[in-house]
């Protein structure tokens with residue numbers, strides 16, 4: 001080999017840009033062959049436009065039931081409190097409510113949504129590091145369980161309950177580090193002894209009823225041991241609570257359970273993880289057996305609350321998108337541009353969402369070319385998948401991006417493009433559950449002051465949302481009225497003795 005000093009390039013270390021993470025080529029073949037639950041994709045797009053979110057109601061119900069059933073065991077009262085932030089399309093939440101889910105909320109907006117959907121306050125678990133005072137007052141008065149996040153909030157809830165002349169139903173959220181890391185932004189730090197201090201404060205407070213000990217240990221947690229460690233600490237906390245004269249009734253282990261979705265290899269277990277069928281069972285076995293062993297700490301029949309998000313909603317929603325352009329970047333890969341971007345699919349950062357060409361016609365599964373699939377936004381970083389192998393993709397083809405039910409709707413944004421319609425496939429056929437946005441929806445809250453308005457500008461003049469426009473009637477809550485309603489636990493699923 002001839003060495004030429006002029007060819008020599010000194011080695012250098014470069015930080016890979018965010019977009020370079022999708023380094024695993026040819027992970028799948030796009031094909032119509034895999035599409036079983038999207039019968040009329042092209043017709044749907046013709047009728048409701050492209051892109052289009054499609055929720056399959058039966059799949060949503062099935063996934064919820066499979067999850068709930070995995071954690072339903074004799075001797076434990078299990079409540080699945082769906083984590084509303086994961087997907088707060090009202091039709092999705094309403095479906096899960098019909099299935100018997102309670103509601104887990106993390107803000108005033110979500111609390112108001114849950115109540116508007118018909119949830120009784122007693123069926124709501126209120127979490128999160130910021131709970132607005134008004135929302136806390138409402139939650140305490142309406143007998144929601146408030147999972148307290150820290151000492152400031154503990155004092156606030158106690159004071160609210162004292163003012164209202166009630167005892168607040170509370171849980172204490174706990175955090176801990178596992179192998180040096182943890183979600184320590186939240187809750188009372190177990191490692192620092194704060195959980196014990198908080199329990200002691202609750203024991204000395206006449207306005208607080210301790211119902212639960214709570215932890216949410218992460219998201220898409222593939223390592224069961226994390227839950228084992230969490231439960232161990234929750235049970236230890238319950239033992240301390242008992243020693244102080246408190247009577248916790250159960251534990252809330254949060255969410256974090258994985259879905260069937262394809263997590264990017266860099267976030268997966270070494271060698272990959274298989275998540276199909278009954279893959280929640282091992283989590284359930286571990287959690288339920290630990291709680292049963294400690295049943296005497298919870299009055300003999302413990303309550304188990306779970307707050308799944310992605311586990312129950314991820315797989316039932318797909319996004320249909322149309323190829324709008326095709327380019328040859330080099331000999332290796334072809335680029336296609338589709339009409340749905342990362343503003344609708346923020347989860348492409350950590351998921352390799354399965355991608356399927358659903359247009360009728362070419363059925364070949366042969367790997368013709370490697371494709372980079374870009375979204376429509378005027379940004380190089382708007383890329384849905386890199387290096388997917390496909391027989392052929394052409395302009396006009398409809399592609400399906402799978403498992404987009406978690407955190408896509410709720411984290412989507414109107415950046416450059418408006419957001420598409422969503423239909424639900426029901427027994428009665430497709431029903432539009434969210435209409436397509438128009439540019440007017442995006443700018444509905446804006447106003448151009450008189451001195452800035454061009455004479456030709458007809459919009460942004462009068463706006464109902466600005467001071468002086470018709471206001472929403474204020475929500476009046478009679479905090480003192482506390483009708484006796486059934487406890488949410490009466491709706492929990494009981495199995496066996």
Ligand SMILES: Cc1ncc(COP(=O)(O)O)c(C=O)c1O
Pocket residue numbers: 083086104127128216218219220254255256257307308309310311406
């Ligand atoms: C307190 C709490 N519960 C439940 C969830 C739902 O998590 P996941 O979607 O991972 O199940 C979250 C999400 O971060 C959360 O913060």
